[in-house]
Amino acid sequence: MPAAAELRELADDQLLDQLGESKQELFNLRFQIATGQLENSAQISQVKRDIARINTVLREREIAAAEATTVEDN
Template sequence: MDQIGELKQELFNLRFQFATGQLENSARMSQVKRDIARINTILREREIAAAEAATAENNS
């Protein structure tokens, strides 16, 4: 969870730099957004797997 917080902070800083015209590498914004999405996907997959395991355990 700490990593996603760091990425969100970096994205905020990149957006601020973009708004003030100081952003040198605009592709980094897209890269950070993709990294956040990847982490959220992994967290959701784990959540679904845990729910399925709990359901399977209750049905046994």
């Protein structure tokens, strides 16, 4: 579980890679639930939080970039 501060230090491509890995892990966990193999259902909540953290950092960067271009235009 990376903290948001640790995620902010990563490059965009690394964040996107980690996002893809987390989404794949969530898919696998859901598959394990369906087949009755998942022992720790709390993992699903944790992975969802990780995905939300990554999306938050990406959105923060997107907003900062938009604000930077707005300031340059003025």
